[in-house]
Amino acid sequence: MAARDDLPAMPLLDRLLYASASFGGNVLSRSRDLWLIYFYAPPPDADIPRRVPVLVLGALLLAARVIEAFDDPLIGWWSDRTRSRWGRRIPFVLFATPFYALFAALLWTPPDPGQSALNAAYLFIVLEAFHLFSTLSGGPFESLLPEIAPRSQDRVSIVTWQVFFGTIGAFVALVVSGIIVDVAGFQAMGVTMAVLAFASRYIGLAGAWRHARRDVEPARIDFLQAVRSTLANSQFRAFLPTFILFNAAISLLTSALPYWAAVVLLGGLKPEIARVESGRELALQLGPLEFGVGVGTAVGLLTGAAIVVVLASLPLVYQLSVRKGKAWVYSRALLYGSLYMPWLAFMGFIPGVDPFLQALLFVAFIGVPMAAVYTFPNAIQADIVDYDYLLTGQRREAIYYATQATLEKIASALYPAVLAVLLSLGASAENPLGIRLVGPVAGLACLLGLVTFRAYRLPDQVTPEAVQGRGLSVERA
CATH class of the missing domain: 1.20.1250.20 (MFS general substrate transporter like domains)
Known part of the structure; x- marks a missing residue:
């Protein structure tokens, strides 16, 4: 169906x-x-x-x-x-x-x-x-x-x-x-x-x-043929790299946050508002109040800010998807990520603004593309399964979700290696180059995903007439 x-x-x-x-x-x-x-x-x-x-x-x-x-x-x-x-x-x-x-x-x-x-x-x-x-x-x-x-x-x-x-x-x-x-x-x-x-x-x-x-x-199809026909689906091939690349971008940024906190933030706050007590902890002074902040607390505050924006963005993401379609919103999220994430390299450079406040604001708005990347993959995958039904006459949901999960897990083994290479270029307070390059690399991943997703043409309602109207074949294999 x-x-x-x-x-x-x-x-x-x-x-x-x-x-x-x-x-x-x-x-x-x-x-x-x-x-x-x-x-x-x-x-x-x-x-x-x-x-x-x-x-x-x-x-x-x-x-x-x-x-x-x-x-x-x-x-x-x-x-x-x-x-x-x-x-x-x-x-x-x-x-x-x-x-x-x-x-x-x-x-x-x-x-x-x-x-x-x-x-x-x-x-x-x-x-x-x-x-x-x-x-x-x-x-x-x-x-x-x-x-x-x-x-x-x-x-x-x-x-x-x-x-x-x-x-x-x-x-x-x-x-x-x-x-x-x-x-x-x-x-x-x-x-x-x-x-x-x-x-x-x-x-x-x-x-x-x-x-x-x-x-x-x-479904009546042997295992190898099931995998081959899944990978032969043009719309699955258009979607899958975008999903992997978008998740790679978010994973890189998330994995780099402890380094941002330890190297850039804990070492970079102004003396009048922060007192560094050790290499791993500082005390934030807000008026008469003083708060101890370690790496874990700093990372928690940063991820918390992104989570708040994710939740705040969900109503807008939903309404836009109803009006414009899932693929439209997903592609705009990729575009937003490719344009926004490179600017994270300049986090802490804005004069006259507390570096920790800068970090909160910069990281928080990563939540906007995150809301889309976490929302639409399963729904888009469901549309791809509907298209497969038009092509094969068989309902094969599980092999599609499983193939996606397999390739995602294999690709996820590469994220730490990419981060390690970047950190080798500089991960200290004196030379944070590798840490600052994480944002541009994540943005590049989003851009590559956007280019790949241009081949995705399925409508929200996957019927033979609507699919053919997008220039896709519905001839059964």
Whole structure:
């Protein structure tokens, strides 16, 4: 079924329930990203023991990431070919979610209290099990979107709410998780985040349950042919690089924020408003009040400013997408990013303006393109799946979402390498060249994404007539 706005609207409550699952997904992923390396390989002066040597930990995480990337297309292909009384997606979500949450909690319970090979083996096995069940639950869950929301407007509504709930989840992961660690320890934090993710995924499934189609004929295509035909879709090829490049830009900027905070901000505030007490902490003086600020606090304030702008931008992004279309808003976000991000190189150079205030304002408005890049990929992917149906006569949502996830994960291994090269050009208070070049490089990534996206021509309502009107073929292979 193609996206059509002449069909009955999906009830708001069900849209909200389905979208709310992004809360739990972000709670779990962001808290894991924030704390896992620190938990297993803390710095020497930390009050917890080291459990795995840091280089071994890095190798384990890289290997797990590479292996994980190849789970997605196999599971997507399997889901597309499944036949059951609950449809093709629900059985995966229903039965894999408990194990997804269980192994997420077990990440924080290594068997040896000290550093040992046993801990390294335990982490790798549990991490691989977590990734497997995360894909078994999450891939089919995301693939529900095109079939539960055949109307383009409902898709945009759902993905907009997904960004909202996901942002709240990121706040819980980045702020509340630290409080739980301080009060009750890492194990309590891990269990709390796992329970929230478990409950959130099932609540999301409840919103999709009665809308999930049971009458769709399973795809009948072998695995290699499924992957080849997915990559042969011209509109998928036009969209996928933009998604990867845009995420690369945001990831580069996010990864560089601690360096901005430590090198540029903590060393660059004016003496009359800041007193540097050590290499890692300062005290901000606002009138009679004095606030201690470290790298973590500074990064939290910067990311918090961007999150506020993301949330504030969502109503505008939604309204523009309804009036102008998803692709129009997405391409303008790419253009905005390519023009705005290079100016981050001059953050702190404006005379007469406090450098920290400059940083807050500069970083905050990255939230505008972020609102679009986090909102539209799933909805655009749903349109591409509808186009594939016109070409093949088969509903193959899962293989598309899985192929996108695989290529994104492989590409994500390159972001740290690019950042490392930039930082090698200068990452000190005396020579911050590499840090300042992150903004222009991120802007270049957005520009390349914009150029690639020019080949994307699908309308919001993917019908044979509308597609042919854009000059695209609908002849079945």
